[in-house]
Amino acid sequence: MAKVPASVIVLTYNTRDLTLRCLSSFYTEALAHGWQIIVVDNGSSDSTAEAIAEHFPGVQVLRSEKNLGYAAGNNLGLRRAMGEIVILLNSDVLAPFSVLQGLTETLKAQPQVGAISAGLLTAEGRPQAFAYGCDPRPGYLLHRGLRALLGLGFMHRWDVSQPIEAEWVSGACLCVRQEVLQQVGLLDERFFLYFEDNDWCLRMRQAGWRVLYDPRWTVTHLGGASGIQRNLISSIYYRSLAAFYDKHYSLPATLTLRVLIKCYVLLKSLHRRRHAPSKEGAPPCA
Template sequence: MLNDRGKEVQDLREAMQPQVEGSAGDQQPGATLSVILVSFNTRELTLSCLGHLYSLELPSRTEVWLVDNGSQDNSAHHVREAFPNVSLICNEQNLGFSRAVNMALKRCSGRFALLLNTDCFPEPSAVAELLRVMESRPSVGIAAGSLLHSNGRPQNSFGRAPTLGTELLPKALLEVLLPSRFPSKRRPPSVPMEVESVVGAFLMVRRKAWEEVGLLDEGYFFFLEETDWCVRMRKGRWSVLHVPQARAVHLQGGSAAAQGAAARIEFYRSRYRFFRLHRGELAAATLKGGLILKGFCNLVFSGLMGVLPLPWTSKWRDRNRIHREILIWHLKGCPQGWGLERG
């Protein structure tokens, strides 16, 4: 028998466990594909994305998982009503993207998993194209598609893993002057191409690969978790592939997009973690010093532009506010309490 204190601890642990919903028939044993979405206060986007997903060319044995990170907009209820076949994992709080995805990866049964942002809408055959490439190339651990703006312009979908050069020098200039070393959307490939890193909004991963390399690093709350995964995949001798024929419109209108300075701070935090893990402490310290200097220059320049009587003055004032908050965060020692909202 548990004493009163032991019973309280057990009750607390049970309360912290995520709710998992979905019938055994929905969570298909031996599914070909498991589609995983994570939502946080993006109800309308999530519903639109799920509706679009079911209109695509998908394998007959496909299961869909949605991990809701403690949304306050009743997302889970609406998904439950509109899409009863979706397997829901409902967290009481925002646990971050990596941890949420890992919850689904641990429970899903697919030979492949598709990570799909709720603001990402693949073309009809895009998922099937990613799956075809993965099945025909057994050495590929991760394959990701080509992301587009709603007007068809290409977004950044792939590139080099971060280095001091890419983070401290003008990246656009590197891509123009050294396109073979710094591939980008400026010269998109016409056929599948091995790359160092891909953007995780529309990303397919092989079960065997993630079981060998490991799940997403939960030390990243948001941003660069997929970049870290790609680097670890390549170290584990798995290829990372960009598949231009698998196209998807990416609205970039998810929960982080509206967070302004908080999202930027979270991006800086993730960059520093990536450098400590993959480039070393000296490189991480050099990066931080360089970005603080760049941030100060950006603060001064945006402040000057914000006082000029020009049509875009308010835009520069907004930028100045963000640069100021980021610089203050650095000067305070990068405290953990700043950044995106956590549970």
């Protein structure tokens, strides 16, 4: 059997139109080059699977009866991936085949690198800041939280214009060696959403692999249409952050984090309530 050069895995949850656009950006050329394309339908109710079968018959569609989350959903595809390189791609990403091919070639040319991610652009073509970063250590989180509460904006000032070795890279467009997948295992399914890419990259680094961010290859990350209600996002984020600490940090650090999260959420709620306009549109009385 001929080797499969790469497998592309697209996870979708009620993002039918975005998923079709995503597939359109690389489908024809990927099939022509013998790539495997897998879409995991994570319990969608918008006929995503049927639309893919109609418009992209070369795609292997895996269907879940419910939304398993990012890690568990992608793992369905990872278990079926036969490519020497595996590419995780968000359904709201437009990725020309030339970019995906460039990423795979860059990865193969550096045997010590286990994973590589592309630069992320907004729909307007502006670079997105949160394409890579450092591990969420206590000092970093405390500094970031204080800046947010004081209205000083995000602390994230990493240069996204140059290739760099990073502690974690975004899973929006992430290329991983099949060898790495076999060595470090699948995504950790205790992370429903958020920090699964942090955890995966950390495990790669612990196994001796390097992780790279390379904005010489860029994709468009449309964002804003995950299919999850906005009021659930913060809760999921903090729950995943706590799970990351449970797994990788000491008990005192984990307990401290949980206290800080409760304090931060309370202070943020009080701040919003204090500065929210009244029903008449004027600030409430102090």
